[in-house]
Amino acid sequence: MTILDGKKLSQKIKSEIKKEAQELKKEGITPGLAVILVGNDPASQTYVRMKKDACNEVGIYSVVHEFPETITQKELLSTIDMINENPNIHGLLIQLPLPKHIDTTKILERVSPKKDVDGFHPYNMGRLVEGLDTFAPCTPLGVMELFKEYNIDVYGKDVCVVGASNIVGKPMWALLVNKMATVDICHIATKDLAAHTKRADIVIVGVGKPNLITADMVKEGVIVVDIGINKLPDGKLVGDVDFENVSKKASYITPVPGGVGPMTIAMLLKNTIKAAKNFKEAK
Ligand code: NAD
Numbered sequence: 001m002t003i004l005d006g007k008k009l010s011q012k013i014k015s016e017i018k019k020e021a022q023e024l025k026k027e028g029i030t031p032g033l034a035v036i037l038v039g040n041d042p043a044s045q046t047y048v049r050m051k052k053d054a055c056n057e058v059g060i061y062s063v064v065h066e067f068p069e070t071i072t073q074k075e076l077l078s079t080i081d082m083i084n085e086n087p088n089i090h091g092l093l094i095q096l097p098l099p100k101h102i103d104t105t106k107i108l109e110r111v112s113p114k115k116d117v118d119g120f121h122p123y124n125m126g127r128l129v130e131g132l133d134t135f136a137p138c139t140p141l142g143v144m145e146l147f148k149e150y151n152i153d154v155y156g157k158d159v160c161v162v163g164a165s166n167i168v169g170k171p172m173w174a175l176l177v178n179k180m181a182t183v184d185i186c187h188i189a190t191k192d193l194a195a196h197t198k199r200a201d202i203v204i205v206g207v208g209k210p211n212l213i214t215a216d217m218v219k220e221g222v223i224v225v226d227i228g229i230n231k232l233p234d235g236k237l238v239g240d241v242d243f244e245n246v247s248k249k250a251s252y253i254t255p256v257p258g259g260v261g262p263m264t265i266a267m268l269l270k271n272t273i274k275a276a277k278n279f280k281e282a283k
Contacts, residue, residue: 001247001248001250001251001252001253002150002251002252002253003252003253003254003255004146004150004225004252004253004254004259005255005258005259006142006146006254006258006259006260006261006262006263007257007258007259007262009145009146009149009262009263009266010262010263010265010266013145013266013269013270014054014057014058014266014269017058017060017266017269017270017273018057018058018059020273021058021059021060021273022059024273024276024277024280025059027280029276029279029280030059030060030061030088031059031060031061031090031091031272031273031275031276032060032061032062032063032086032088032089032090032091032272032276033051033055033060033061033062033063033089033090033091033092033093033117033268033272034062034063034064034065034083034086034089034091034092034093035048035051035052035062035063035064035065035092035093035094035095036064036065036067036076036079036080036083036092036093036094036095037064037065037066037067037095038066038067038068038069038071038076038095038098038099038102039067039068039069039098039099040069041097044095044096044097047095048064048095050265051093051265051268052064054265054266054268054269055269055272058269060269060272060273061088063089065079065083067079069099071099071102073101073102073103073106073107076102076107077106077107077110080092080094080107080110080111081110083115084110084111084112084115087279089115090115090117090272090275090276090278090279091115091116091117091268091271091272091275091276092111092112092115092116092117093111093117093118093268094107094108094111094118094120096167108120108121108122109121109122113135114275114278114279115275116135117135117138117268117271117272117274117275118135118137118138118167118268118271119134119135119136119137119138119141119171119271120137120166120167124136125166125170125171125174128171128174128175129174131178135271135274135275136171136174136175136267136271137167137168137171138264138265138267138268138271139167139168139172139206139227139260139263139264139267140168140171140172140175141171141175141267141270141271142260142263142264142266142267143172143175143204143225143227143260143263144175144179145263145266145267146225146254146259146260146263150252152202152223152252154176154179154180154181154202155179155180155181156180156181156182157181157182157201157202158181158182158184158199158200158201158202159176159181159182159183159184159200159201159202159203159204160183160184160185160186160196160197160199160200160202160203160204161173161176161183161184161185161186161204161205161206162186162187162193162196162197162203162204162205162206162207162212162213162240163186163187163205163206163207163208163227163228164185164186164187165206168206168227169185169187169206170185172204172206173185181202184196184200193217194216194217197213197217197218198217198218198219199219200218200219200222201222201223202222202223202224202225203218203222203223203224203225204224204225204227205224205225205226205227205228205239205240205241206227206228206240207228207240208228208229208230208240209228209230209240210228210230210232210238210239210240211240211241211242212228212240212241213226213240213241213242213246214242214245214246215242215245215246215248215249218246218249218250219249220249221249221250221251222246222249222250222251223250223251223252223253224241224246224247224250224252224253224254225253225254225259225260226239226240226241226243226253226254226255226256226259226260227239227240227260228240228241228256229256229257229261237256237257238256239254239256239259241253241256243255243256
């Protein structure tokens with residue numbers, strides 16, 4: 001069994017990004033990322049801090065716009081308009097979830113598709129489905145990078161994606177289909193989840209339920225990617241897969257933490273560099 005080491009790969013990618021950021025600076029462009037954070041959800045605050053630290057590490061300028069839970073939709077939209085117009089900012093991400101009184105779709109649709117480094121704008125999502133150049137969402141993109149690094153070719157493979165959200169499962173499906181995998185996508189209404197996971201060569205899970213995938217649900221030699229992040233009452237972080245037992249049957253598996261999480265951040269940096277390069281070329 002081989003561990004798909006996202007921590008190690010993300011370090012390698014970050015050192016490449018650092019060089020690219022330096023090159024861009026020589027050409028007069030400092031890549032810049034803006035983050036909008038609303039409210040004081042501790043998990044969101046942690047994610048934003050990690051993203052900011054990663055930007056510092058590679059030489060990407062970053063700015064966090066923090067707002068109280070009570071911000072109006074109108075105020076948020078005008079902040080986005082302002083950032084869209086700012087030539088020093090090439091990437092903009094809205095940390096989710098947003099408070100209930102805010103229409104998340106409306107907010108995400110206001111981000112300029114050119115600065116949409118999270119790849120959540122429907123325009124970029126449409127381009128992704130069509131297999132065109134775009135900003136793909138960072139988590140599924142990070143999974144594809146892991147496959148590339150470990151020479152895992154998804155062509156013709158049976159892949160089961162568990163979880164069908166707009167930010168994880170659906171873009172994961174699109175990236176895989178574009179690489180000619182045969183993809184089953186399961187969700188809360190799937191009748192017999194094990195029937196799908198059992199026949200898959202690759203199982204990719206992003207649900208948010210500890211131990212959802214157990215050893216009896218996968219075949220011998222399966223490749224397992226665990227996107228889930230769950231905090232147990234004792235503070236321990238675990239994924240959606242029963243790692244201890246599933247890893248005994250798997251040929252490759254991601255750990256949690258140290259698998260997909262660090263790759264997500266590396267892909268955010270990569271998308272920000274891409275946005276800065278696009279900006280340079282359009283000048
Ligand atoms: P979400 O709540 O938006 O979507 C969850 C999906 O799982 C839905 O499609 C739902 O139908 C499905 N689901 C729920 N219960 C199920 C069940 N019993 N069987 C099969 N499917 C079921 O969540 P999300 O934002 O997509 O995040 C999913 C998980 O991935 C969370 O644990 C989140 O923390 C994690 N995540 C990790 C990263 C990372 O960088 N590693 C990034 C994003 C999300």
